[in-house]
Amino acid sequence: MLARQRQDEILAQVAAHGAVKVAGLCAALGVSDMTIRRDLKDLEDRGLVERVHGGVTLPRATSKDEPGFYAKSTRALDAKRAIAKTAATLVRPDTCIGISGGTTTHTFASELLDVPGLTVVTNSLPVADIFNDRGRDDQTILLTGGQRTPSMALVGPLTVVTLERLHLDVLFLGTHGVHVNAGLTCPNLLEAQANQAMVAASRRVVVLADHTKWGVTALASTLRLSDVDVLVTDSGLDDSAREILADNVHDLIVAPDAAGSAPDGLEHSVASSAVKEGTDDRA
Structure with missing residues (x-):
């Protein structure tokens, strides 16, 4: 040969x-x-x-690599669905929540269509479309302004000014990467700035990140792990990563897989790192 x-x-x-x-x-x-x-x-x-x-x-993506929304929407579908279903249990009726851009948050939004009395603030065009297509009178959708990124999120000064005037109960935040030192990162500087403005406007921050985001570092840091109230991930995340996350975020929730359980090894993580599987009723 x-x-x-x-x-x-x-x-x-x-x-x-x-x-x-x-x-x-x-x-x-x-x-x-x-x-x-x-x-x-x-x-x-x-x-x-x-x-x-x-x-x-495979070679690592560069810190500025930014796949488009539709390219990312085909990745880790089972993990995103598991995370979305688990994160949806943290949403209470008659509250005001923020939802950032991203494909995991987009999947999450589709789980909220039957929650009554929601006010949703988002900078994501696809997320806004999910709610607007249903057209329910008891739900209010506020879409920030700004310029559009490849991830179909609105960013820039207009987005930040809008968010500075709002007060959200809970933010559900997507991320490009999760790293023990860099925290949450994003390849787009303006989108990182918009995410930071959403964090500043929120009482609590719930991060939705599937296992493929672990160890990925993009151009701009958005949030330190110690400032994450809850991180919801899927059962594909290995034990060592769970240990690290459980030691750095306030609460780690591992969404069960399609069979309703996490893979072998989760019991050890629960015992040693206070990892939570399932839901947290404090949101």
């Missing part, structure tokens, strides 16, 4: 699995460790993979 053919096969395996080990590639391709390592160096030099201890992964 020629070097280019081997490298094409390596790329195919990395694309399929997200990461592959050197030993597995040697066995699959029937070549030596040294040959595989030369191939991996070549692929890394071309920016097609990122080498890690014992193997390679």
Whole structure:
């Protein structure tokens, strides 16, 4: 097999699995460790993979990488639905809530259509559309102004000025990345500023973040983990990440999967880190 053919096969395996080990590639391709390592160096030099201890992964997105709303809406669908259903139980009738831009918050909004007496403040055009399409008289939807981002959120000075005049009971906040040191991050400076204004206007902040957001750092920090009142994630988040989050946010809620339970290992996290599975009745 020629070097280019081997490298094409390596790329195919990395694309399929997200990461592959050197030993597995040697066995699959029937070549030596040294040959595989030369191939991996070549692929890394071309920016097609990122080498890690014992193997390679897909290259990390840059800190300014900002996929559009519809591209993100196809990712981690089961996780987003689980998070949305669990987070919806934190919403009380006759309250004023904020909902930021994002595909997880968009999924969450669809779970609130039957909650009576809601006032919803959002800078997300898709979120506003969900409520407006239902057209219920007992719900009030306030859409901030501003310029539109790739995530279909309205941002800029007009958005910030509007939010500075409002007072929200609870904010449900989406995020591009969650990192133990950087906190919540966003690739768009103006959207990070709008999110900060929503946080400042809110009594409590509930973050909705699926497991794929863990360890991701984008250009601008939005919020420190210690300032997060509740973080709702899905059962795909590994135990070590749960331990870290439970030690840094006030409350961590792991949404059950489609079968109604979390994977093996959650019991240890609950015992050691006060991780909450299911709902929190204090919102």
